[in-house]
Amino acid sequence: MFCEDYDSFISLLSRRNYTVHTAKDGAQARDILFSLIPDGSTAGFGGSMTAKELCLAEALRHKGCTTYFHWEAPAAQRGDVTRKAAQADWFIASANGITRTGKIVNIDGTGNRVASMIFGPKNVALIIGKNKFAETMDECMDRIKAVACAKNAQRLGLSTPCAVAGRCVDCFSKERICSVTTIIEAKPGAISEMHLILVDEALGY
Numbered sequence: 455m456f457c458e459d460y461d462s463f464i465s466l467l468s469r470r471n472y473t474v475h476t477a478k479d480g481a482q483a484r485d486i487l488f489s490l491i492p493d494g495s496t497a498g499f500g501g502s503m504t505a506k507e508l509c510l511a512e513a514l515r516h517k518g519c520t521t522y523f524h525w526e527a528p529a530a531q532r533g534d535v536t537r538k539a540a541q542a543d544w545f546i547a548s549a550n551g552i553t554r555t556g557k558i559v560n561i562d563g564t565g566n567r568v569a570s571m572i573f574g575p576k577n578v579a580l581i582i583g584k585n586k587f588a589e590t591m592d593e594c595m596d597r598i599k600a601v602a603c604a605k606n607a608q609r610l611g612l613s614t615p616c617a618v619a620g621r622c623v624d625c626f627s628k629e630r631i632c633s634v635t636t637i638i639e640a641k642p643g644a645i646s647e648m649h650l651i652l653v654d655e656a657l658g659y
Contacts, residue, residue, distance in 0.1 A: 456584045456652045457554070467556045471641035472650045479655045480508050483581050486651050490579060491519065491544050498539025499523040500547035500567030503609075504581050504658035510546060524566075536566040545575035548658050549582050550602045551594035552650075558638040559594050561603060563631030572642045579649040583657030591637075602659040603632045 456476070457463055467474050477483035487510065491497060497519050499505050511521040522539035524532040539545065547567055551559040558580070562568045571578055588594035599622035607617035612629045616622050622632060641648040 456654050457587050463554065463556070467650060470556045470639065472556070472648050475649060475651045477651055477653045477655075480504075480581075480583075480653060480657055483651045483653045483657075484508050484510065484513065487546070487579055487581065488513070488517065490577075490649060491517075493518045495544055496520045496522070496538075496542040497544045497546055498536075498542035498570060498575060499525070500539070500545065500570060501525060502546070502548045502567075502581075502658065504548035504583060505546060507657060508581070510581075536564075536570075540566065540570040540574035543576050545570045545578045547571060547578075547580055549580050549586055550598045550659075551586050551588055552582055553591055553594050554587075554589045555591075556639075557591065557594075558650075559591070559598065560636050560638075561598055561632045562634040562636070565634040568634055568636040571638065572636070573644045575645065577647045577649070578645050579651065581651045581653060581657065583653045583655055585656035586658075599632075605659045607631055 464474050475486045477486055491514065497514050499511055499522065511523045511526060514521050522535050522542060524535045527535040549558045550561055560568045588597055603622050604616040604620050607614045614627045614629050615625045
C-alpha cells in the first residue's frame with residue numbers, strides 16, 4: 455500500500471479537506487483522473503515528470519479537452535501557456551513530497567506550478583507516487599533536495615552545483631531552480647476541489 459497505516463492517513467487527509475483516491479499504478483491513476491475531468495474541459499499542467507510519464511496531456515486531448523502544458527510549447531509561448539494553465543477548469547501536477555501529517559511540499563524555480571495549486575484554477579488534481587511519501591517534514595525536505603531538485607537540474611542540463619554533486623547545496627547560481635518552497639496544509643479556500651490520487655507505485659522524482 456502507499457504507506458503503513460493507510461486508513462488513518464486517508465482519514466487525516468480527508469479532514470484537511472482533500473478528496474482522496476487510491477490507485478494501484480499509473481495506469482489506474484490516469485483512469486481515475488479521466489473519470490473526474492469532463493470531456494471538453496480545459497486542463498493546465500505544472501511541470502511534472504509524472505504527467506509526462508503517464509502522457510496525460512496527450513490522452514486528455516484525445517477526449518476533447520484543451521490542454522496547456524508549457525513543456526510542450528515553444529519557448530516564446532511558454533509564459534502565455536503557463537498563464538492559461540493557471541486559469542483552466544483543472545490544474546494537474548504532482549507533488550515533490552507529502553508528509554505523514556498530510557502536508558504537501560513543493561519546491562519550484564519559476565513558481566507557476568505551486569501558484570496554480572493554490573489559486574486560479576477551479577479544481578486541482580495531484581497524482582502522487584509512493585516515492586513522494588515521508589514520515590516527517592525533515593525527511594520530506596531531505597528527499598526533495600537530494601533527489602527531485604538535483605534530478606531536475608540534470609534533466610535541464612544546468613551547471614548548478616546540485617547537478618554535479620547530486621544534492622542541493624543552497625547555491626547562489628543564476629541557474630538555480632529551487633527558488634520557491636510551499637507547504638499546503640489543507641485545501642486552499644479558492645479551489646473548489648483538490649483531488650489527491652495516491653499511487654502505489656514510484657512515479658516521477
